[in-house]
Amino acid sequence: MKNWIAGAFGAACMVVAGMAAAQDLMVEKKVFELPSFTTQGGRTLKNVKVGWESYGTLNADKSNAILICHFFSGNSHAAGKYDAKDAAPGYWDAIVGPGKAIDTNKYFVLSSDTLVNLNTGDPKTTTTGPASLDPDTGKPYALDFPVVTVGDFVNVQKALVESLGIRKLALVAGPSMGALQTWEWAASHPEMVAKAMPVIGAAEADAQLIAWLDVWAAPILVDPNWNKGAYYGGTPPNAGLAKALAVVTLQANHGDWTNGTFGRRPAKEGEEPTKALGNRFQVQSILDNAGEARAKVSDANHFLYLVKANQLFAAGGTSLANGASKIKAPVLLITQPKDLVFTADTIGRTVEGMKQGGVDISHITIQGSRGHLDGVISMKQAEGAIRAFLEK
Template sequence: MRSVAMRLGGLAMAAGLLCAAPALALDGLVEKKVFEMPSYTTTGGGTIKNVRIGWESYGKLNDAKDNAILVTHFFSGSSHAAGKYKAEDTATGYWDSIIGPGKPLDTDKYFIISSDTLVNLSPKDPTVVTTGPASINPDTGKPYGMSFPVVTIRDFVNVQKALLDSLGIKSLQAVMGGSMGSLQAFEWGASYPEMVRRVIAAIGGAEADPFLIGWLNLWAAPIKVDPNWQNGDYYGKEEPKAGLTEALKLVTLHARHWKWADATFGRKWAEEGKDPRLSMNNQYAIEAWLDKAAAARASVSDANHFLYLVKANQTFVTGNGGTVEEGLAKIKAPVLLIPSADDMVFPPDGNMRPLKERLEKQGLKVEYTDAITSTLGHLDGVVNIGKAGDTIAQFLTK
């Protein structure tokens, strides 16, 4: 196993650096690096050769290597949790509001590390490095497609563990993630209880409840209906872009809320003079926006990766195999739960609220705040995480 540093500014790569510690502070630019494993065996018994995942970090790993916080990403996210890769980047990483010098995840104090998961949604994004159905199977020289092994959240965690091992990190101040990232945080807490000192889970839950399993099925559906999907065998041919775009529209809307739609669009038409009541082709503004936003996402995403992510989320139960009670019983760390009250993907009354009681019953210290709730529903957990900043900062000192 080795780490590969890749400067994304110029896309230059310097290979072969063992256990490379980050050279740049967050006030500088963030460097994307690549971690490689010659082979990984999934929890389901499948083999993936030449695993490559991207990672980045903010702050400095101390000599004792005990100041690390692992940040795990959401469904459509990547390792890019904070900072910028290039000075001219218009956007920062998704949780930049809480990661940086003097911020709750204080880079003057902590070494924050985050990696792209296996089957990351966006293999065509030049800032993402992942291994999945779109990757070349070294045995055939062709993309895996649907022959790629099924992977679980535990597989994401295991590859992250190998990355941390390669850096000599043996304990984590916290694992923190939102949405699918929270599933990884719980799985970390259950898989490596001696290593994880705190679990911070935002807008998520300890398992995929059956309603979410159904929703995820529906997220995936437009891809499978698209004639270009061809059971996943579309590489080098016309890709199922229409289906992928509709799938991404579903994710986009499901992760939001009517308050956002009211405030952002109202019943405005997409085009002046084109009354939606007069033609089946005339749209409302929110429809045109969804089309455009999802098409942009689709251009860097892969349809099969989407399906594998759906599967990984559907199959998630903390502990990966038994009941959720058995999985949670393995967690030793205090847990901070950060739901959005209006979350439609992980509604707190079905997820984090009962989870709080369950974890307390097993004797864990649990904190709960829905201070992030604004008008965005699920997405509050990304955009408004800063509203839980004080709670997070305090939780990290306890």
């Protein structure tokens, strides 16, 4: 049980999505490298590397490409399996594959790891971030790594897409932080985006989300092993990171799930929480165990840099209104009304802002007991709407 809870947006998503998969699509992880990349903040990085994978075949005129952007704790593994023995396929396998809503018999679908990807301990993830070695010093960057933005994530993806000779994407899509990247693509590179499908994500990080992201980061910052980011070669702040991941998991879900799954049961039979301060409820134990498991393959500084990138986000770089004025592609926005990360009122402001900016936007909702996480594990509900949007 630990494994599928541990990834608030990760292993949990893959397992449940895998149940819906009719067949396994076999994929290979590759590495894309940029000898030099200049961030939006003006810092030039050498030898930037990100992992990527693809499904389907690029057609002769390279007009059938779709880009999938991943969520906060995810990576490029959107669909299929690396090996037939893998426990589960990629997180959106229910809608990406042969004959599925995003049909790989028709489209060439690609996805890449972001800069500062969380999963530094996963051999199938390649990323450049604070844990990477600075070519100039031979030591990890730590906090000398520059602040990066969602726009930087997109610009690395743009370089990857262009390296394949693709001039325009038939669709850009993704859930959560992947939705932020989708909005950014549509606003910053409108000439390259035919259609956009952001899922469970608004076009701007409002003050409430900025504050919540600070709560996500807080356990790391108070862990003494964090040492202002200089922990490489020593003891990593995994206790703080584990608690941070537990917070993410909780907010990514909904009370329908926690109450329905755990209720008020004690963590251990016979150890009632009323009897001792250290006696815990099952929901506490499960969340903490999951966070601890995930922390072992994650990096605390990368988590903090991802938090910062999400806090800084506004499509097009400045504001919702500015972003809306730049978007030319039709948009299909898919959300979950019980989402506790991108709440219904936040989504409502995005929809209204897009309409005022003249964007052709359609908005549909999906249901479930998981809240935000339904935008990853319950996407088959939107299959008909996605097909219709692509065919329109």
